[in-house]
């Protein structure tokens with residue numbers, strides 16, 4: 001066959017989330033709790049900064065690493081989490097956190113290296129490891145631990161021999177967060193077994209109880225950690241494609257080596273929006289966060305009323321209830337067909353997620369109300 005896809009690509013299955021979107025798209029009147037995307041628009045002044053940049057004709061590439069002003073704004077902003085990075089050498093602006101994650105795998109993983117992936121997790125890590133020729137080691141987390149990553153889970157999976165560990169907290173799909181002492185236990189494991197860490201903190205601003213803590217802040221971890229973050233979630237800027245990575249100089253240089261050939265620079269218009277977002281949109285972030293928090297409380301209380309078990313998610317904009325039926329995939333399909341409510345079966349997010357469903361509450365309260373009424377009708381027909 002001509003133009004035959006490489007085995008590396010052909011072997012990666014399509015995303016389990018997409019299939020549900022496609023089903024839902026074919027139907028009318030669907031309330032989707034399936035998408036991991038804010039229902040808000042980006043703050044107005046950030047949009048205006050993008051418009052102004054366009055009006056001024058600022059349509060050229062930027063520096064490979066991103067506009068200096070933006071890197072400075074990022075470095076200043078992350079001090080909120082006790083992170084200190086040099087904007088010149090330790091920050092790389094990317095086309096979404098997605099690009100940063102891909103670059104880190106390509107820059108750090110040699111064929112045959114083992115990457116421990118804490119699961120359930122965002123869908124891009126396992127394929128990203130495969131694209132870079134590494135081997136994935138599944139590390140399931142447990143609902144009994146409120147989906148926190150623990151040294152026991154790492155040991156049970158054999159992660160002592162891993163080269164890298166990747167995880168995200170606040171977590172997609174569970175909504176779990178990790179506190180300082182839980183992270184300190186993971187950090188101790190990583191130092192003891194010489195495991196480096198890729199920490200996806202894209203939901204750091206969407207934390208509802210306690211403050212976000214980055215593992216990179218903990219003793220001896222900065223030098224072995226790459227932190228990812230971005231503008232998609234906190235600033236509702238998914239379509240602008242803007243994210244960043246922070247790491248020691250040599251790692252950022254290696255990632256930039258790939259980035260400068262594959263991307264050149266993150267979207268210029270988005271970078272203008274990003275500068276404004278960090279400098280002047282804190283109140284907008286806080287307003288969105290408090291809306292999400294209201295919705296989170298609403299959904300959790302409705303689940304409780306319905307007798308659906310759900311651990312108390314404390315971050316991101318997802319809840320991860322136990323599926324009332326035996327087969328979550330079947331349940332999600334039947335729910336969609338009978339009541340036009342889309343949720344994603346946990347199995348789309350890897351190991352440790354069996355018997356769960358992911359529901360996103362990045363949807364207006366009215367729609368959430370209707371979705372919960374329909375779910376109730378479905379689980380306990382009159």
Ligand code: PMP
Nearest residue numbers: 036096097098122172230232243
């Ligand atoms: N990491 C996690 C945990 C996510 O949920 C997402 C988006 N769903 C991303 C990364 C990708 O974000 P971006 O839009 O910045 O590429």
